[in-house]
Amino acid sequence: MEILKQPPTVKLPEQWFTGDAWADVLYRGEEPSRTRANMVRFAPGARTAWHSHGLGQTLYIVEGVALIQSRGGEIIQAHPGDVVWTPPGEEHWHGAAPDQFMIHLALWETDDVDWLEHVTDAEYAGPRVSTRSRP
Template sequence: MKNNLALIMLSGVISLSSFVSSAVASDSKSNEQQVYRAKDLNSFVGPENLFTGHVKVDMLFPENDVANYSAAYVTFDKGARTAWHTHPAGQHMIVTSGVALTGTRDGKVIRFAENESVWCPPGIDHWHGATPEAPMTHLVVTASKDGKNVIWKEKVTDEQYTSGQ
């Protein structure tokens, strides 16, 4: 009896996996593993109109037709930060080195350190960057909605940057 129940459950799992696999596979590449190599991906310096200070972005993987999110390491020199922006589908930020700051329009600034993460919900105006004392790198995983993953706004003032510290 126990063996029959296990066999029935296993059959159900296999059937469900087949159904999910066929539902998810939208093209021939979506059912194959893909390797993204650093040499094939974009690395770039954050443009002055979107960042204060020196910022380097190293893409890890792009979104694709099955997964609508991408990831990158973003390294901020001390005092560097983003402009105000929102993410239509939200963003996860995970500090891999140093201490990060992230602020919202209400003046609240959160500090988070190596191996700590922050979830920024969709549509929240925010900025993020390094502390004035030291550089910081974080891994960002950003989803997109209707083909957009970020909406950029004006630059963060020095007063806004230092207000919550």
């Protein structure tokens, strides 16, 4: 067993994020592990650019309201305790609602991430469906 030293919180780069977001690297597996785990904090209205993960990504919403959209899909409002899976290669974005901070735990494997264009304000402001209203 080993207690891992945690690196300092990092502000996430403008080329991949709109608005202010910070990450704490909780775990970055070394070979043969491919596991990655980050706790990410988004200021109100902050969001990722469109992107995809080679082996998919899982988000666990910790606090606030998350907005998550797959390319061509509806914007989902996810709440604390919700778990959202994005399959390998699926283009998507995620971020905070415009009126509150949001924290999620992001889990994925490898650093195979394809970063694309920023989410426009019009895309971000699109109609939303809440996980609270789904069966």
